[in-house]
Structure formats: C-alpha cells, structure tokens
Amino acid sequence: MKKIHCLNNISKCGTDRLPQDYVMTDSVGEAEGVLVRSANMHEMELPESLLAVARAGAGVNNIPLDACAQEGIVVFNTPGANANGVKEMVLAGMLIASRDLIGGIEWCRSNADDENIAKATEKSKKAFAGCEIKGKKLGVIGLGAIGAEVANAAAALGMEVYGYDPYISVNAAWMLNRDVKHITSVDKIYQECDYITIHVPLLETTRGMINKEKLDEMKEGVVVLNFARDVLVDEDAMAEALESGKVHRYVTDFPNPKSAHMKNTIVIPHLGASTEESEDNCAKMAVKELVDYLENGNIKNSVNYPNCDMGVCQAASRVAVLHMNIPNMIGQITGILAEQGVNISDMTNKSRDKYAYTLLDLENVLEPITLQKLNAIKGVLRVRVVR
Numbered sequence: 001m002k003k004i005h006c007l008n009n010i011s012k013c014g015t016d017r018l019p020q021d022y023v024m025t026d027s028v029g030e031a032e033g034v035l036v037r038s039a040n041m042h043e044m045e046l047p048e049s050l051l052a053v054a055r056a057g058a059g060v061n062n063i064p065l066d067a068c069a070q071e072g073i074v075v076f077n078t079p080g081a082n083a084n085g086v087k088e089m090v091l092a093g094m095l096i097a098s099r100d101l102i103g104g105i106e107w108c109r110s111n112a113d114d115e116n117i118a119k120a121t122e123k124s125k126k127a128f129a130g131c132e133i134k135g136k137k138l139g140v141i142g143l144g145a146i147g148a149e150v151a152n153a154a155a156a157l158g159m160e161v162y163g164y165d166p167y168i169s170v171n172a173a174w175m176l177n178r179d180v181k182h183i184t185s186v187d188k189i190y191q192e193c194d195y196i197t198i199h200v201p202l203l204e205t206t207r208g209m210i211n212k213e214k215l216d217e218m219k220e221g222v223v224v225l226n227f228a229r230d231v232l233v234d235e236d237a238m239a240e241a242l243e244s245g246k247v248h249r250y251v252t253d254f255p256n257p258k259s260a261h262m263k264n265t266i267v268i269p270h271l272g273a274s275t276e277e278s279e280d281n282c283a284k285m286a287v288k289e290l291v292d293y294l295e296n297g298n299i300k301n302s303v304n305y306p307n308c309d310m311g312v313c314q315a316a317s318r319v320a321v322l323h324m325n326i327p328n329m330i331g332q333i334t335g336i337l338a339e340q341g342v343n344i345s346d347m348t349n350k351s352r353d354k355y356a357y358t359l360l361d362l363e364n365v366l367e368p369i370t371l372q373k374l375n376a377i378k379g380v381l382r383v384r385v386v387r
Ligand SMILES: NC(=O)C1=CN([C@@H]2O[C@H](COP(=O)(O)OP(=O)(O)OC[C@H]3O[C@@H](n4cnc5c(N)ncnc54)[C@H](O)[C@@H]3O)[C@@H](O)[C@H]2O)C=CC1
Pocket: 057, 058, 059, 060, 079, 080, 082, 083, 086, 141, 142, 143, 144, 145, 146, 147, 164, 165, 166, 167, 168, 169, 172, 199, 200, 201, 202, 205, 206, 227, 228, 229, 253, 270, 271, 272, 273, 274
C-alpha cells in the first residue's frame, strides 16, 4: 500500500491512474509520494517517508530541489504538458495588448441600458482602436516547450519572429518553424522587437533579467509579456517604463501587490496552464512518472536526479541507491554486495551534477545487515528496496 498526498488539486484523470493499492492521504507526514502544482514547498518539513515529488507542471521554483536531493527525494516535472495552454494565453495576451478589447467590453457593459447603444458605439469605438500583430516583430526569450510553440504560432499569424535561447535542446530546435530567426544576441530582441515574451525558468541567473538597463534598450511603445514568473522582471523598473510610455503594455500572469496596481498592465490570475487539457496532461504525466519511480525505481523527467530506466524488475530484487556524485561509490556499493555474496544481474549508474543514482537488479534478496552497510557508506543519501 503506497500513500500519496496532493498539495494542490490534481486532475482526477491523473489520480485515477494510480494503481489500486495506492491510497490518497491527507497527511503529508506519512506520504511516499507528493503531487503538487504551485504550492510553496520551501518552508515545508520533508517527511522521512517521502520518496518522490511530482510537479504537475513545468516550473519547479516552488520546490526545494537541492534539499530534496540531499534527502534522497526525487523531484519530477511534466515537460511540455501545459505548453499549448500557455501558448494560447500568450497569443490572447498579445491581442488584448494591441487592441483595447477589455476597455471596449467594459464600455458595452456600462452602456448596456442605453437604448441607443448601437449608434453610440459607432461614435465611441475609436477610443478602443488598436493595431494588428501581423507584420510586427516578436522576440521570444527561451525556446523550450512554450517558447517554441509561441514562436511557431506567431510566425503562422504573420509576425516576424526572433528567438533566443543559448541552451536550446535539440528537440526544441527541431520543433521550430524555419521562419523563426534564431538569434545569438538577446540585445537584438531588446532593441528591435515590438513585442517581447519571456519563457525561461526562474533561476538565480534569470531572476530580474528584464531590468532598467534592458528596458532602456527597448523600442518606444514595446509590449512585454511575462507568462514565466513575476520576479524575472524588475517590476520597479517596469512601473517607471510604463509610467513614461516606453512600455505600452505589460501583460503578466502573476498578480502581486505591485503588478496588480501598475499602470497599463494587464494582470491575469496565473491562468496560463488552467485549461482542462493542460491540467489533464500534467496530471497524467506526473502520475506516470511517480508510479514508475515508486514501482520500478525508474527516473524520467526528474529535475534533481539523472534519468535511469531498467524497465520492470525480473530479478529476485531491485535496490536503488541515491548518492553523491563522488569517486568510488560504485566500488563501495558493489564491494559490499560481493562481500555479502550477492550477485548483481544488472546495474545502471547515472549522475547529474552533484548527485548520482545507482539501480541494481540482484539475484538475492538483501539481508538487513547488507542494507545497513550500504546506508553507512559516506555519501549515500538513501537506499531503497524497490522490489
Ligand atoms: N503561466 C503559467 O501558467 C506557466 C508558466 N510556466 C513558466 O514558464 C517557464 C518555461 O516553461 P517551459 O517552456 O515549459 O520550460 P522549458 O524547460 O521547456 O523551456 C525553458 C527554456 O528556457 C531556456 N533558457 C534557460 N535560461 C535561459 C536564458 N537565460 N535565456 C534564454 N533562454 C533560457 C532553456 O534552454 C529552455 O529551452 C517555466 O519554467 C515556468 O516558470 C510554465 C508553464 C505554465
């Protein structure tokens, strides 16, 4: 019986895919798996029982990745599962920033009781006129799952699209429409684009990347869209740029006490991934990753441990060792097994930055003393008998 705790509402079509011997628990303190969306886990005590966290979504800045890795807790996300939802929202953002749809709709609402509203419309509508996006220059910063979809869709709508991503993956590069111009200097985007949209993860290197200096470089009347994370933008500098008219509109999916009051800002309550389709996709992928890890020790789409896939265990037992990526770990692990007379039938060792993962299929079931010895190796973070 495995216990799963949801820190946010997770689409039922995902949780319905949990095996029959899994139960949902209200107490995170006893959970082996956690499913989460945007709940902040930074202040949370990580329970001893916890083996894995699956983020039904892309951004993992709400999860203490390193603290989890140190405790031998594998964290997953669901790459691309909500990208279409966000892409459609970015397109909507560009359109409502270009034509005053919100002002126009509000005008209709406030004149709803005017019998002559049809006539009044033709007189008043010029106040809500705008421009088309076709033919305008769009800069996309970050060409991952979302950025690539936004770039392709905007190109299909006739925009001239510039994309910037110094770490673009081969897969994402393959996905890009050939009309998207891949540029190597982000300054070209700041200096030349009419619309700029950011789709990078929140990291120490990206925090505050849209700052006063970058805003100063931008074209007069630029539209900036932020469906990534609020703190990627220095919002004090943005408020000044909006006040002066340098930035025509700032579209953000992240309300906070500052952005909610900012002039010429279209603030959306974090709705990018809030579609039935994205929520279902994310939940299904998150549950699949979580179950494959809990049942088989396989890791796919982790953000703090390496990927590893040994399929379903056919041997007498399978043991996972989560450890630091330092010399002589495999030597010590296999040495202990040899000393205890345990034969290894298959083994994978993978590393990622500071951490590593060794998955072993064994011809014997491990004695408690062997587990104790593996656990005592300096640099071992967790030993788990998967099967
Ligand atoms: N508003 C919403 O509801 C949603 C927001 N997001 C946010 O969007 C972000 C991106 O999501 P995905 O596209 O799915 O992630 P992704 O991981 O597929 O793409 C991120 C891309 O950013 C690139 N990148 C990293 N640092 C960069 C830099 N300094 N300059 C340019 N490119 C850089 C990476 O190489 C990668 O290609 C997430 O991390 C999350 O914060 C994601 C989903 C929903």
